[in-house]
Amino acid sequence: MIPIHPRIDRLQPYVAGIRPEEGTAAIKLNQNESPYPASPKVAETFGRLRPELLLREYPDSGCLRIREALSALHGIPVSMLLCGNGSSELITLLYKSFLCDGDTVAIPDPTFGLYATVAEMAGIRVDIVPTGEDFRIDTMKLLESDPQAVIIANPNAPTGLCLQAAQIERLLQSYRGLVVVDEAYVDFAPEGTSVLGLVDRYDNLLVLRTFSKAYALSGSRIGFAAGNERLIQAMGKGRETFSVNAVAQLAAEAALSDQDYMRTTVERIAMTRQQFCESLERTGWNVLPSVTNFVLASPPVGGRTAKELYERLLSEHIYVRYFDTPRLADKLRISIGTDVEMQVVLDSLARAD
Known part of the structure; x- marks a missing residue:
C-alpha cells in the first residue's frame, strides 16, 4: 500500500x-x-476570438498584459506584481516561498479557513488568535506568539468587518516578519481600507487581490499579489508555469478596462x-x-x-x-x-x- x-x-x-x-x-x-x-467587455472580447486560436497555444506564463494594466491602474511597477490561479494559489505560494517546517503563522479567528488548511499542509504551525467580542481584529495581539508571518483578511471573512490602512501600517512599523493582507473584498470597502499603496514602503508586505468578487470572474480563477520585487520574484519561482489560463487572462484584462x-x-x-x-x-x-x-x-x-x-x-x-x-x-x-x-x-x- x-x-x-x-x-x-x-x-x-x-x-x-x-x-x-x-x-x-x-x-x-x-x-x-x-x-x-x-463587464460586457468580457463577452465582447470573447466574441471577437476564434476558439482554435484561443485554445491551441499556451498562455503567457507571466501574464504581462494584465500586470501592465494593473500597474497603470494602481501605480505599482510591473515587477512588483504577480498573477496566480486565484488567491488560493497565491496563498499556497507564499507558504512555499517564505516559511519553513516549524515556522509559525498567526491568523485571527474567525477568518478565511484556507489560511490554516494550507499552513498545516505545508508543515507550518498556526497560531489562532481570537478576535474581540465584537469580532474586531487586534493586530498587535497577532504578534504575541512571535510568528514568522501574519495573515489578515481585510475586510475579514466571514465577519465582513474591516481595519483601516493606518491600523495595519502601525503593525508594519513594529514588526519585521511577513505581513500578508488579503484584500479580496476591498473593492466593497470604504476609502482608506487598502494597503496596496504601501507595498513600495514596506519590504515585508504582501497584498493579495482577486478578480472573483467585484469583477465577477470567480469561474476564471485569477488573482494577483503585490509586494517588494524580491518577494514577488521568489513567489514567481515557485509558481506553476502556466497556472493562469488564456481565458482567465483575457477575461481579467477586459474587466480591468471597465472600471x-x-x-x-x-x-x-x-x-x-x-x-x-x-x-x-x-x-x-x-x-x-x-x-x-x-x-x-x-x-x-x-x-x-x-x-x-x-x-x-x-x-x-x-x-x-x-x-x-x-x-x-x-x-x-x-x-x-x-x-x-x-x-x-x-x-x-x-x-x-
Missing part, C-alpha cells in the same frame, strides 16, 4: 460552500459570488446589502456591520436556531453558509444577491417564524 504523507493523512480539508445539483432552480448565496455578470462597470456593480450590491440588513434588523436579527458583498447575522433570540434556518432555506433551494464552530454556530453568512433574491430570502425567513 502506498503511504500517505502524515500531514495530508491527518489534514482537515477546506470545505467550500455546497453547490446546487445541476438543473436545480436555486438561489446561491453561499460563496460570495457576484449576482451580476462580468465604471465594476464600480456601478459594487454600488448596486452595497445598496442591496444595506436594505437587506435593515430588513433583518427590523425582525430582530443581529447583523454585523459588513462592508463586503455578504453579511454575518444571528437570528432573533428565542426563535429558530441558525442551523435550523440554514436547513429550512436549503430545503427551499436557498443556499447560504452555516459554520458549525463555537463562535459562528449561532450565525448565518449570507452573500448579497439581487434585490429579488434577497426578498425571497426574507420571505422564507418570515415563514419560518
